[in-house]
Each structure stands twice: as C-alpha cells, then as structure tokens.
Amino acid sequence: MHFETRCVHVGVNKDSAYNSATTPIYPTSTFYWDSLDSNKGYDYARSANPTRSALEENIAKLEGGIDCRATSTGMSAITTTMHFFKPGDHIIAGHDIYGGTFRLFHDIYSQNGLTFSFVDMGDIENVRNAVTPNTKGIWIETPSNPLLRVVDIAAVVGVARDAGAMTIADNTFMSPYLQRPFEHGVDVVIHSTTKYLNGHSDVVGGCVVTRDDERAERISYIVNALGLACSPFDAWLVLRGIKTLGPRMQAHERSAMAVARMLEEHPRVGTVYYPGLESHPQHELARRQQDGFGAMLSFEVEGGRDVAERVLTNTKLFLMAESLGGVESLVSYPDTMSHASMTLEARRAAGITENTIRVSIGIEHPDDLIADMKQALES
C-alpha cells in the first residue's frame, strides 16, 4: 500500500459489532473478563485501549516501525525515552532543539544524574568530538527549531554506532510523510502528534515508535508504569487527522515554498531559513534525506524587537501563537515564546536573535498568505 492509503486504512477497522467505517471511541477504564484466565485482549485502559491501539498500529506502519505507544503529549513521549538511560549516562543533543526538550534535559534530567552535551549538530565533527566513554544516546531533531538547520541522520547514526550509543529522532517537524528516520538507521522515533500528525490544532499528544522487540517491550512497560498514555478521545482525533496527512503536507509545502520565495526577495527581510530554498546551506542534504521541505520557516526582519512586534501583531491570517503543524498559519517570536524556556545565553548561542520570526505555514491559499505577510511587513 502507498503511504496515503496506509494513512486512511491501517488500524482503523476495529468494529466487528456494527461495521462502522471509522474506529469507535472506547471510553472505558476497565474491561471485563470472560473467565479467570481469558479476556478480549484488554484489561485496563492505562495499559491499553482499543481506540489507542488503532492509532498506534497506524503510526507504527507510517514510520516503518514494528510498534508504537501513543502518549498524552510530545513531552511525555520524550520523557518515556529518557528511561532508556540511567544516572551517569551521557547524551548528545543539538544546541537548538525544541525549547521544552532543552528544559527537560537541562533542568530536570540533569538533576537526575544524566549528563548532556548540546552541540551544533549541523557539523558532524561536533557530534564526534562530544562523544565520551559514557555516551549512551544521541538525540536527533531535524530540521531544528527555529532555524531549520538540517542534521545528517545517517552520519549521526554512524557516530552513535561507533560509540555503542542509541539514537532517538524527534520527527515532529517533518512527519513520516516527508522523512522516515528508521530508513537512515535510527533506533527510536518520537513525535509530538500535536503538530502535523493530528494537524488541526485541537489536541495535544505524542508517540514513541520502535523497530525492535526489546525496545518495543521496554517502551510499552514504561508508558504503562509511568501512566503516560493518551485518552481514547485524543487517540481518535489524531487517528482522524492522520487520514489527510499526505494531502495536507503537500498543501503546507506548496504555500511554504511560495511564502519563502516572497520573503527572500523582500527588502525588509534578512536571512530566510527554509531548507527548500537553494540559498539554504544544507539544501542538498535536505533534498537527499527528506521527501520534501515541510512548512516551517523562520526569517530575520530588519530593525529589532519593535519592528518584529509590528509584523507579528499586524498579520491578519497568521495567528500570533506558539505551536505548529495545524491547518491555520501561525507566526511566533521564539525569543519570548517557543524558546523562552532556554536561557538568553543559550538562545543567542543557538542563533535566535530579537529579529527572528518563526512561521508555521498552514494550508491556506499561498496568494492570501503572501498578501497578508507583505502588508504586515510594510505596515
């Protein structure tokens, strides 16, 4: 089956009672047993729920994994994977990863005895040089946030294998439609399903996808033991969202490319960060590693914070809001919004300035988005 067909069909047929075309929501905490040693495969909803299982089967197939656990948020998916490690273990991550991930690693797990190196993973030598005898994991996020730096997944996997470390990829920005880290040798893939997988800005969720039995079992155990699974209602919404993932990603990308080209020509705009532009330093790598360029982009507006604020508050179609990956376009200011959980020092080191504006392109018509962004830039 082709990708778009899998989006629509895998996992969804779970109604032998009435043959409904869509997956029923099973809002139950418990399931009754038929005898002392038999039930219908479910006993308690923290461990498993049929609606959630449908979503998990679907996402596992889209990523090319063997198993998936759907969690309450993207952060709980990341939390789950941190339980692969024990005190003393060292993990390498990008210096420009998602702000909430940075906070979790830097503030919480550092207190619990894990150690981290945050490096510019755009250059593979930095990753290699950060390896220590205790390195047990390498965290991959590509393209990065908010400056859309592309990390060479296969090269990082090579360094990890030499070091005997596992690799975990946060594939939120691309979705499996545009990038499948397992194909490049990654061990575990996570998502914030809040973003493109659900795609409609009406749920927060996450998932962890595995490709081998041992890690699949471990993830399942941790999600149950920690109580991180998502509700059947949320699972149902994400499963519904995924059915249109392919056509949505195409529409997102078409508009993103058009807006990026307009911004690149605009006199009030400095650097435009979008891997689809030939001017992007890793355009060739993105072309090789991804099936498209996605719909996240950032740019530097000339003039500092006041000018940036004017642009951000004068857009009419673009909502000024955090998050990304929904059908509606959003603009945000990483310095005080998505990346406020990083220190000022860490933000500047990652290249986020007071001129940086981040954009999540929705699926509106590109001409309307261009007209709106232009009038905001010229206001």
Ligand SMILES: *Cc1c(COP(=O)(O)O)cnc(C)c1O
């Ligand atoms: C949003 C996001 C997360 C966190 O997900 P939540 O659903 O908000 O908990 C993690 N990684 C990336 C890349 C994200 O964009």
